[in-house]
Amino acid sequence: MTSREAILNNIKKNIPSSTIDLPETNILHVKYENIDKKFTTSLKSVGGNAVWLKDESVNEFVANNYKDLNVIVSACKEFTCSTKNANKPNTPHPLENVDLAVITAEFAVAENGSVWVKNPDNRHRALYFLATQLLIVVPKENIVDTMHEAYERIEFNKSGYGVFISGPSKTADIEQSLVIGAHGPTDACVLFI
Numbered sequence: 001m002t003s004r005e006a007i008l009n010n011i012k013k014n015i016p017s018s019t020i021d022l023p024e025t026n027i028l029h030v031k032y033e034n035i036d037k038k039f040t041t042s043l044k045s046v047g048g049n050a051v052w053l054k055d056e057s058v059n060e061f062v063a064n065n066y067k068d069l070n071v072i073v074s075a076c077k078e079f080t081c082s083t084k085n086a087n088k089p090n091t092p093h094p095l096e097n098v099d100l101a102v103i104t105a106e107f108a109v110a111e112n113g114s115v116w117v118k119n120p121d122n123r124h125r126a127l128y129f130l131a132t133q134l135l136i137v138v139p140k141e142n143i144v145d146t147m148h149e150a151y152e153r154i155e156f157n158k159s160g161y162g163v164f165i166s167g168p169s170k171t172a173d174i175e176q177s178l179v180i181g182a183h184g185p186t187d188a189c190v191l192f193i
Contacts, residue, residue: 029146035110039143039190043113047180048167048188050113058137061191062102066133069099075122076104076137078193092126101131101185105165107142108190109150115190116150118162125161129169129184136165140192 001009032038040050053061058078066072073086073095079102086095103122105115115136117128128134144150154162169184180186 027148029148030111032110032145035143035145036192038110038145039108039113041113042110043167043190046113046167047170047178048113048190050190050192052140052192058102058191058193062100062135066100066135069133071098072100072102073098073127073131074102075119075127076102077121078104078137079135086127087121087123089124092124092130095124095127095130098127098131100133100135101127102135102137103128105136105138105142105190107144107150107153108138108192109144109147109164111146112166113190114147114150114164114166116154116162117165118154118160120160125163128163128165131185132181133187134165134168134185134189136188136190138190138192143192 036052043050051061056064058076059081062072062079062081070083072081072083074080074082075086082102084098086098086101089095103117104119105117108115115138117136144153165188168180168186168188169182170178170180171182172178
């Protein structure tokens with residue numbers, strides 16, 4: 001008998017004969033009284049801001065709030081005023097000077113002010129990290145209370161890239177000071193439509 005066979009036989013002999021029931025995981029999660037306010041507060045605490053559109057379109061919002069920006073790209077069907085096509089280049093390198101990226105998120109999480117971004121219409125996921133500012137568009141009704149609910153909504157069996165984004169890029173590693181925009185966007189606004 002080889003060493004390999006001896007090890008495998010010992011493993012087979014020591015497999016437990018009875019199964020243990022997994023613990024119950026139906027935990028009652030937090031439900032916020034005012035989910036919009038909780039999301040806004042959570043996002044603000046990490047350097048971002050949230051806006052709820054009423055009568056304005058996404059195009060109008062960008063025109064009114066980002067007038068001084070030169071390079072604006074979009075991976076969002078509600079925004080049609082891009083100055084550059086983000087999906088045209090074969091590599092993300094030409095996106096290095098993007099002032100504003102208008103992207104979509106599937107849903108928002110009130111607990112921590114994050115959004116789930118899985119945008120199949122965006123060819124280069126580096127856009128989320130190269131742009132100086134992010135405008136993330138989310139349908140108003142797509143807010144969940146907690147990350148537990150968020151993970152229940154994610155379809156992990158579908159391939160592709162997805163990421164939670166919470167506010168602008170930041171780090172607190174440098175001399176114990178919070179630095180906004182250290183590795184990516186200096187501003188992140190979640191726009192509810």
